Amino acid sequence: MQLLSSRRWRAAAASAAVLGLVLTGCTAEDSFTYTPPAQVDGALPDDTVAAMQAAVDSAMVSSGASGAIVGVWVPWAGSWVTGVGTTEKDGAPVDTDMSFRIADVTRLMTCDVLYALADEGTVELDAPVPEYVSGVADMKDITLLDLCNGTSGAGSSEATVKSAWMNTPGRIWSPLELAGYGLGRERIPPHTTFRDSDAGYLLLGLALERASGMSASELIAEYVTEPLGLSNTSLPGDAAAPPSTGPVLKGHYMNAVEGGYDCAAPVDITTLSASSGFTDSGAVSTIADLGRYAQAEAQQALRTKDDPDRFGSPLPLSSSAPSWYQATGGAYLVGSLIGQHGWTPGYATAAYSDPATGFTVAVVLNDSTASGNIAAYLAWELAAIGSKAPAAEGQTAPEFGLPFTGEQYHESITNAALTCAAPPAE
Secondary structure: OOEOOOOOOOOEEEEOOOOOEEEEEEOOOOEEEEOOOOOOOOEOOHHHHHHHHHHHHHHHHHHOOOEEEEEEEEOOOEEEEEEEEEOOOOOOEOOOOOEEEOOOHHHHHHHHHHHHHHHOOOOOOOOEHHHOOOOOHHHOOOEHHHHHHOOOOOOOOHHHHHHHHHHOOOOOOOHHHHHHHHHOOOOOOOOOOOOOOHHHHHHHHHHHHHHHOOOHHHHHHHHHHHHHOOOOOEOOOOOOEOOOOOOEOOOEEOOEEOOEEOOOOOEEOOOEOHHHOHHHHOOEEOHHHHHHHHHHHHOOOOOOOOOOOOOOOOEEOOOOOOOOEEEEOOEEEEOOEEEEEEEEOOEEEEEEEOOOOOOEEEEEEOEOOOOOHHHHHHHHHHHHHHOOOOOOOOOOOOOOOOOOOHHHHHHHHHHOOOOEOOOOOO
16 A cells, blocks of 8 residues: 555545546555446437436526536446536637536535544534634534534525625635624524524534644645545635636626626626635535545545444425435435535536445536526436436446436426526617
């Protein structure tokens, strides 16, 4: 085995297919091995690709995005990884190597760090939040695990600060200041009810920094991206910057005007301070890295202990949500799929994977006006289409199905479409 130079472990990686990689490392204290399911190295059938292309085209129109990057990996049948459209109106073609912000998928990484620190004994999952974060004495009965599971009862800051994100993208935010807007909202009973709370993941990141003496960027590198060999994935520093120094999918939003949105003049918000999302939604990646991460995450590949089962006790998303749509551990559980979706200024992203088969879908749309719902619906529509791909020669399709149809979420995308305001009369 290879001697590692990182504080915990640094994996050696070998890629056998578009998504496939084998990672192995060891130190005097720890070893890490991740072997993903075997992936057929080839394209998906033409009719499957045509149906998925139509789904992406529809989602782009509905969301106002000029570009999209998608990856669908069907281990028994093949894969489809493509860039669609342009980086901006009349801009350069979208390429699959482009970086983008992964929005709420960051939450999964923050919870990865929590469980890693708990597995090695640095923190206790049931430690009260004020033990690590000052200024939140009213959360004395809330634990670090509550923050990860979305059961803290705290509200979200998004509604209060959204306009500031858009109008001052270079502003550097303090995590506690940003979380405070959500903490100031009326609480709901904690521990047993899920509530989507960006404030909770901001506080969790701050607590993990103080418990470890490392920055959030260092923690995600140490416990997530380095072990999995995700060389194009990181939580950037606070300085306003594009998602990477390499090729970038430009991100936009549209201003609301009378009658809808000004779709003819999207606002470029590619350059942004990652502090606006921090450990809730600040990370960046590429589609290949995002797919790899989603697959490993669904399998809990980064865990060094089996107990507790991070995704074992999910809660209903709401009283009106389908029984197969639940949440826990920083993730949404959609049938057998485990993943996340959401938005950050300029981008809407979703990534989901089935832990039993390795079936994985990842998408990004480069306009955040419609929030993260259309990205989620697109991922689920692609999942419904891709899950029915026939097995390649010599392969056997597993017993795998989803509790929804592609048509169902195609309709949801159409119903969520933005309305473009008519241009002024000349």
